[in-house]
Amino acid sequence: MEGTFTIDSKSKENLFFSCKNDKLIISEKSDFFDIIKTEKNSYYIICKNSKKIVGVDKNQGNDVLLYSNLIDKQKNYIIWELLNIKENIYYFKSKYNDKYLISNKKNISLKKLDMNFLSDKPICNYEFRVLKFFEEKRNINSYQLKMVEDEPIDLFMKYIDLRDKNLKRDGIKQIYKDFDNEELRYSLRSIFEYIPWIRKIFIVMPNEKVRFLKSYEEIKDKIVYIKDKDFLGYDSANICAFTFNLYKMEKFGISKNFIYMEDDCFIGKPLKKSDFFYYDDIKKKVYPYIINTLFSEMDKTKILKKQKKMFKLKNSIKPHSFFGFIFSLINTDKYFIEKYNIPIISPKFTHCAIAFNLDDLREIYKEIQDYEYINETLFSKTRHVLTLNQQEFVNLYQLNIKHRKVHSINNSYIRMEKAKKNRLNIELFVLNTGGNHKPTKKEYTKLTNVMKQRFPNPTNFEIT
Numbered sequence: 001m002e003g004t005f006t007i008d009s010k011s012k013e014n015l016f017f018s019c020k021n022d023k024l025i026i027s028e029k030s031d032f033f034d035i036i037k038t039e040k041n042s043y044y045i046i047c048k049n050s051k052k053i054v055g056v057d058k059n060q061g062n063d064v065l066l067y068s069n070l071i072d073k074q075k076n077y078i079i080w081e082l083l084n085i086k087e088n089i090y091y092f093k094s095k096y097n098d099k100y101l102i103s104n105k106k107n108i109s110l111k112k113l114d115m116n117f118l119s120d121k122p123i124c125n126y127e128f129r130v131l132k133f134f135e136e137k138r139n140i141n142s143y144q145l146k147m148v149e150d151e152p153i154d155l156f157m158k159y160i161d162l163r164d165k166n167l168k169r170d171g172i173k174q175i176y177k178d179f180d181n182e183e184l185r186y187s188l189r190s191i192f193e194y195i196p197w198i199r200k201i202f203i204v205m206p207n208e209k210v211r212f213l214k215s216y217e218e219i220k221d222k223i224v225y226i227k228d229k230d231f232l233g234y235d236s237a238n239i240c241a242f243t244f245n246l247y248k249m250e251k252f253g254i255s256k257n258f259i260y261m262e263d264d265c266f267i268g269k270p271l272k273k274s275d276f277f278y279y280d281d282i283k284k285k286v287y288p289y290i291i292n293t294l295f296s297e298m299d300k301t302k303i304l305k306k307q308k309k310m311f312k313l314k315n316s317i318k319p320h321s322f323f324g325f326i327f328s329l330i331n332t333d334k335y336f337i338e339k340y341n342i343p344i345i346s347p348k349f350t351h352c353a354i355a356f357n358l359d360d361l362r363e364i365y366k367e368i369q370d371y372e373y374i375n376e377t378l379f380s381k382t383r384h385v386l387t388l389n390q391q392e393f394v395n396l397y398q399l400n401i402k403h404r405k406v407h408s409i410n411n412s413y414i415r416m417e418k419a420k421k422n423r424l425n426i427e428l429f430v431l432n433t434g435g436n437h438k439p440t441k442k443e444y445t446k447l448t449n450v451m452k453q454r455f456p457n458p459t460n461f462e463i464t
Contacts, residue, residue, distance in 0.1 A: 297344070298333060
């Protein structure tokens with residue numbers, strides 16, 4: 001695969017860029033771009049039609065600085081610099097927050113970054129589809145690792161057993177279902193098997209107990225039950241209210257740094273504390289990594305356009321549907337990009353285990369108070385289409401405002417009807433219905449069998 005784009009210089013120099021045999025070649029030719037020399041040995045190129053710009057360091061030959069915004073006399077934000085191309089792997093570095101990107105030729109795309117140098121036709125024809133974001137860890141020393149390993153880490157889970165005939169929640173219409181594939185059972189097995197260093201597991205739920213676990217006296221050293229009403233102060237079926245109020249877990253004794261998982265999230269391989277957390281030498285504190293692999297530049301115009309379009313349809317969108325979920329992500333992106341008004345890199349939403357810090361969550365709770373639909377987000381007893389999505393906001397805030405480190409852990413969202421044991425041999429994964437698919441009892445039974453095969457060993461806390 002080869003790609004080219006060309007530059008038309010108003011000066012005497014005409015440059016032609018060619019991506020060939022894994023090399024970026026600069027030679028003399030012209031056509032689509034205007035080039036302006038603004039700094040020593042650096043050329044800043046402007047696409048005539050779209051006004052997108054890049055900068056090229058001619059001395060280095062393959063250092064291409066990618067800019068995202070329209071031309072602005074006061075500030076031109078440099079987003080990614082191509083550092084190297086080696087063995088089909090492309091290395092990029094952010095110019096404003098010292099983060100890194102890697103990708104290979106098969107799955108990276110400039111189009112996804114909205115930094116394809118377009119006029120009426122694509123000029124760079126390289127097919128790049130997914131960007132991987134990583135944080136170099138080779139400089140982590142033994143002291144930093146020790147500080148992380150010495151940190152107590154708990155785990156939070158939100159759960160509800162809809163088969164419980166005694167389940168009652170004030171002001172919420174009760175829904176019961178006869179079939180339950182007991183995802184929580186196998187999720188807990190995955191935790192005890194692959195991250196046994198978890199100190200305690202806090203399960204927040206409206207039920208009195210988890211039906212397949214032993215008596216509370218037998219499990220209390222490792223598993224703690226918390227009632228929904230005790231946590232929020234009222235009964236709620238709105239997951240956004242729970243997640244944005246997670247800082248309140250401090251009063252129940254949860255650790256300062258902890259891991260959040262839902263009952264359809266699983267750990268598939270051994271992981272260490274240092275896969276989720278790192279030690280900051282300057283602030284002398286342990287902080288959570290942003291656990292993610294896919295990132296892209298956020299396009300404000302597109303986000304506002306999408307949100308406006310979906311807002312018109314809000315009365316026809318069901319909160320618990322796939323479109324309801326997408327709407328909450330877009331609401332969050334719109335609010336964030338308007339609130340902070342900076343160039344924003346957006347982590348792709350991942351529905352897996354997440355590392356959290358109580359102080360961060362308390363700060364984020366304050367940050368969202370000016371959201372127009374804060375009541376729907378925090379105080380509605382049922383989920384609403386205009387809510388913010390907590391995980392999306394946390395990732396955006398940690399990456400763009402706090403400049404926290406990123407650690408890429410392999411993770412996968414697997415639709416339950418496609419679940420197979422041999423697909424579940426990865427670090428983190430989710431087994432979910434996906435989209436608006438309504439699973440059949442046969443599919444539920446198949447998924448239960450797959451989970452039983454993948455995690456066959458009962459924990460010491462299960463009723464046998």
